[in-house]
Amino acid sequence: MRILTLFLLLNSSALVAQIFPPTSYPQGYFRDPLEIPIRLAGNFGELRPNHYHMGLDIKTNARENLPVYVAADGYISRIKIEPYGFGRAIYITHPNGFTTVYAHLNAFNPTLEKWVKDQQYQQQSWKVFLELTPDLFPVKKGDFLANSGNTGGSQAPHLHFEVRRSDGDVNVNPFLFGFQIPDNVPPQLQRLAIYDRTRSVYEQSPRLFPVKAYSGSTYISTPSVITVSSPLISFAIGAYDTQTGSTNHNGIYESTLTIDDQPVVAFRMDNISYNDTRDLNAHIDYKNKAQGGPFLQHLSELPGYTNAIYKCKNGNGAIDVSDGVVHTVSIQVKDASGNISTLGCKVRFIKGSQAPAPAGKPFYPQMMDGLENPECEFFLGERCLYDSVHIRYIKSANSNAHVVSSIHTIGAAYIPIRDSMLVRIQPVRTLTDAERSRTVMQWFAGTKSEVQKVQWQGNWASARFRDMGSFQLVLDIEPPxxxxxxxxxxxxxxxxxxxxxxxxxxxxxxxxxxxxxxxxxxxxxxxxxxxxxxxxxxxxxxxxxxxxxxxxxxxxxxxxxxxxxxx
Structure with a gap:
């Protein structure tokens, strides 16, 4: 084990370089957006419900109304005000090809605040998304921009700060631009997970193994040699990162899997578009998290995950261990400051019994398919599923007087879908035109629910949802x-x-x-x-x-x- 550990430490950087090409970003071009040292409550790529965190959450000493400054010369190109999400946000486009974003703000600088107010009155809407021409509000590095706040989806006072490539609006990890954020703490590894990749990841529970520090930032799994009963396996890890002087459990930047000294797959949190941020649900074990477990980050690429953050040398990261020999596994975890932790273990295949196929109709990624029943139909598009899965349909009665259909359960809430699926339901009785105009479709799973206004086609009521679970038609005649x-x-x-x-x-x-x-x-x-x-x-x-x-x-x-x- 000591020889293995030494090899991993000496060769880990070289192995990563074989998968990811070197990158270069302007250093020192952007100033800190606050006048206090940067301390992070959240970092880029951190795992959040249904999305990656796409910037830095900078602490504001648990206070609001700290002055926020322009990070570099440019012009204010967009302004967003919304009840959730960013709350009050300003976008600044810079001549070097990047855009910075400042969110959860309170009042803007007085001139900008007055202009925005005028726009809101012209549009007769407090919620606005304004696009500005370069001549309206040019800014200089260090100009006062706004006061920090706690608006929108923020849960405590802080500044959300992003850097994006202006062309394509792709978010880039701000750590890569040389901001002064002290960090000499390597990521922490917590657990290792192994999956049977002859089956859907949503039709199994992973085998979880604790890990322990072996020497410094080097970890081993317990046991050090793991036997598996599937000839095709994949790995996932539980890990987090911190910065110097901070106890916040933030996201990791990069991880690489090598088998028998050969790099297999890696992911890196450096460039992610908001168009793809929901794909976090393919990067994590969504079922495990939905059922109350910890975040587990896959070291393999699910077949329906397009525009992935992964780079694979061969295949998708699933490992063929059918030869029955002992294979040496190394998993490297790295933060954006270059601190590295490494986990080592060994795996061996021993043939065992296979689980029976689950009930339900099989559905596959990148295929359009559906299921039709007398009272309910649903259809999945090509971009809905991340992995193949059997989807069960169950109809049950409902005694609620305001519910005018049966309850139709489609799949399970722990099966993530990327694009919305079409659900069509027939009511259990004939509705008048007035009743049809007040009918909505309700999705629910556990304590969560959502309603959508339906579209009628004959006796079918249709709506789209981005989650599986239970669906019903509700006659809503109660006003707000x-x-x-x-x-x-x-x-x-x-x-x-x-x-x-x-x-x-x-x-x-x-x-x-x-x-x-x-x-x-x-x-x-x-x-x-x-x-x-x-x-x-x-x-x-x-x-x-x-x-x-x-x-x-x-x-x-x-x-x-x-x-x-x-x-």
Whole structure:
């Protein structure tokens, strides 16, 4: 084992170089976007639900409203304001071919803030995605851009910062641009997983093996020689990275698998497009995570994973061990600062019994297919599945008076799909035209649910979803509820700083909300989709006023309320 370990340490860098070509990015071109040392709450490629983390989450000392500065000369090219996701975000395009993104912001610099407000009033929408010409807002490196915040999908104050290639809008790991982020800590390995690749990864549970540090950043599995009963196997790892002075468990940058001193497959978190970020679900053991297990990162490429982060020398990373001899395995894990950890073990095939084929119809990646039943049909496109899998269909009764179909369970929620699948359901009774207009399709799995407005084709109701699980048709005749917060009709608000109200719905799906003050659209923010807030400004001067609020849910039910107040 000592000889094996020494060999791995001496040769690991050379093996990686055989798979990934060297890269070069401008060093020192971008300044830190804050004036405090960079400490990370999240890094590029970190594993998140249904997506990779596509930038750096920079801590702001648990505070909001730290000044955020322009990283390099350029111009503001896009601005996004939305209730979730980035919240309030600014994109700056630079002449060197890259774009930087600053997200979860509070107020922009005053000139930009006023311009954005004018655009929102012109579009009569608080939620906007604005594209700007280069002449509107040119900026210089170090200019004050905005205040940091906690808007959108943020769970605590921080700055989300990205670097993208402007051509193609592909995100690049900001670590590669020479930012001053101290890091002399190698990644930590936690566990090793082995899969039987004669079967779908969604129709098995991996064999998990603990790992322990052997010497410094070198690890061995327990046991050191692992016997497997499948002639074709693949590996996955549980690992995380930290930076100097930090205890945050962040994502790893790179991992390489070698068998008998030959590189087989590797992945690297350096270039990922938002078009492909959902493919994280093919990079991890999605079933294991969905069922409450830890993140496991595959060291093989699933057959339906296109534009993958992997590079394979031969095949897809699955290993043929049918010869029955002992094979030496080395797994190297690396962070973007060059710190390396290595795991070594040995595997040997001993023939065993094979599991029976699961129930359900087999479906395959890169093939269009479906299943038709008297009351339910579903269809998967070529880009839906990552791996082959048997999909079961089950129909069950529903006693809820507002549910007008049977419950149709398609597959399982632990089978990920990339593109949406088409689901068609027939109601169990004839619906009137009015009822059809208020019918939605509901997906649910565990405590999660989603509804979509249906399209009718004869007696079939159709909708698209990006998850498997259970589906039913719901007749929704209950309109949204509007509730003012801190004021009532006829209130004196001369000393108030803002107007606030909430909108709720029985199916938790609000399609749109419109607000008017004295017959003119009024801008209410809706950060995190929780409450609607209007800060009193020049749009509401002293005097008597009438506020109208109209809310519509996904089924088309509408509630409208009018409040009079005094300023």
């Amino acid at each position: 509820a509007i509730a003012p917060v801190g004021f009532a009709n006829g209130a004196d608000l001369s000393k108030a700083a803002r107007l606030t109200f909430k909108v709720t719905d029985n199916l938790e799906e609000i399609k749109n909300v419109k607000t008017e003050l004295d017959g003119k659209w009024l801008r209410f923010s809706n950060d995190k989709g929780e409450i609607f807030i209007y800060q009193f400004d020049e749009k509401c001067m002293a005097g008597q006023h009438e506020l109208k609020i109209r809310a519509e849910d996904e089924a088309g039910n509408v509630t409208a309320k009018t409040y009079n107040f005094t300023r």
